[in-house]
Amino acid sequence: MESEVKKPFLIGVAGGTASGKSTVCKRIIGKLGQAEVNDQQRQVVSISQDSFYRELTQEEKLRAQKGRFNFDHPDAFDEKLMYTTMKDILEGKKVTINSYDYRTNSICPNKTVTIYPADVVLFEGILVFYFPEIRELFHMKLFVDTDSDTRLARRVPRDINERGRDLDQVLNQYMLFVKPAFEEFCSPTKKFADVIIPRGADNTVAIDLIVHHINDILHPTASLNGLNGHSNVAIDLIVQHIRDFLSNRLSLDALTLSPTSTPALNGAAINGSRGKNIFFNGDPNYRPH
Ligand SMILES: Nc1ncnc2c1ncn2[C@@H]1O[C@H](COP(=O)(O)OP(=O)(O)O)[C@@H](O)[C@H]1O
Numbered sequence: 214m215e216s217e218v219k220k221p222f223l224i225g226v227a228g229g230t231a232s233g234k235s236t237v238c239k240r241i242i243g244k245l246g247q248a249e250v251n252d253q254q255r256q257v258v259s260i261s262q263d264s265f266y267r268e269l270t271q272e273e274k275l276r277a278q279k280g281r282f283n284f285d286h287p288d289a290f291d292e293k294l295m296y297t298t299m300k301d302i303l304e305g306k307k308v309t310i311n312s313y314d315y316r317t318n319s320i321c322p323n324k325t326v327t328i329y330p331a332d333v334v335l336f337e338g339i340l341v342f343y344f345p346e347i348r349e350l351f352h353m354k355l356f357v358d359t360d361s362d363t364r365l366a367r368r369v370p371r372d373i374n375e376r377g378r379d380l381d382q383v384l385n386q387y388m389l390f391v392k393p394a395f396e397e398f399c400s401p402t403k404k405f406a407d408v409i410i411p412r413g414a415d416n417t418v419a420i421d422l423i424v425h426h427i428n429d430i431l432h433p434t435a436s437l438n439g440l441n442g443h444s445n446v447a448i449d450l451i452v453q454h455i456r457d458f459l460s461n462r463l464s465l466d467a468l469t470l471s472p473t474s475t476p477a478l479n480g481a482a483i484n485g486s487r488g489k490n491i492f493f494n495g496d497p498n499y500r501p502h
């Protein structure tokens with residue numbers, strides 16, 4: 214008998230550099246109890262877009278060493294490889310992806326990672342919503358929206374400690390390429406997100422809502438509300454939030470549905486009891502920042 218093909222629920226996680234995309238993915242995987250599960254058994258896996266940086270020419274490598282190559286431009290990625298890999302994942306195939314080395318600005322030779330078929334696949338990166346063909350593959354799109362000061366303050370120590378850069382190089386690259394490319398290519402893709410997560414992993418309400426949503430996909434029979442995880446993400450999440458809220462017997466006064474949460478749901482916000490906001494982005498013109 215043929216074994217069952219796992220066709221996963223594919224979630225895109227976009228956001229500026231150091232916004233907390235991979236931390237949000239780790240937090241989601243941890244809360245779903247998947248962090249300690251071995252690679253072959255995992256139901257929820259995360260893949261970084263950085264695995265799809267293309268190999269540089271010799272001349273580009275020399276520029277990259279001086280912080281003068283634009284890694285934030287869409288052309289820095291292998292779009293075709295990204296697309297075919299995501300298609301294969303959606304067909305339930307086992308795929309092999311590259312490991313990327315920021316110190317050498319190139320793909321690690323002889324080091325790949327095998328991604329086994331899973332129920333939920335998170336694909337995170339600065340430009341995962343930029344390429345239309347890839348964008349259309351996602352069942353759910355999240356945008357981690359962290360202000361640029363915070364992102365720069367995180368990026369500087371990270372790049373120095375983990376990516377082998379010096380301060381001048383990090384700041385030059387940021388001013389020359391990272392900041393302008395964020396404005397031109399990444400930030401405009403926020404409008405495609407189903408859910409915008411202000412403050413990334415600090416936003417526990419948002420993470421919990423997303424975890425609930427994924428749990429419903431993983432265990433459909435356990436779902437209290439019988440919602441269809443592939444359809445209206447914003448409404449599903451709001452309904453789940455209200456159900457949780459009521460079942461936890463918290464004070465109803467603490468929950469305020471924004472006036473924008475009309476039946477049309479053109480950009481709804483939940484103001485949680487601890488002042489933590491999650492934006493459900495039904496409105497392409499909606500911009501929290
Ligand atoms: N909520 C947070 N509070 C403090 N530091 C954070 C938070 N989220 C991420 N970081 C740190 O900021 C850096 C970038 O986070 P990361 O999740 O790798 O961002 P991205 O994947 O968007 O580049 C890492 O050093 C990480 O530990």
Ligand SMILES: Nc1ccn([C@@H]2O[C@H](COP(=O)(O)O)[C@@H](O)[C@H]2O)c(=O)n1
Nearest residue numbers: 229230231284285315318319338339391
């Ligand atoms: N060789 C490279 C490749 C990428 N970068 C920078 O990484 C950023 C994307 O990764 P995040 O984890 O921050 O989302 C992007 O802004 C590139 O500038 C690099 O510096 N060197």
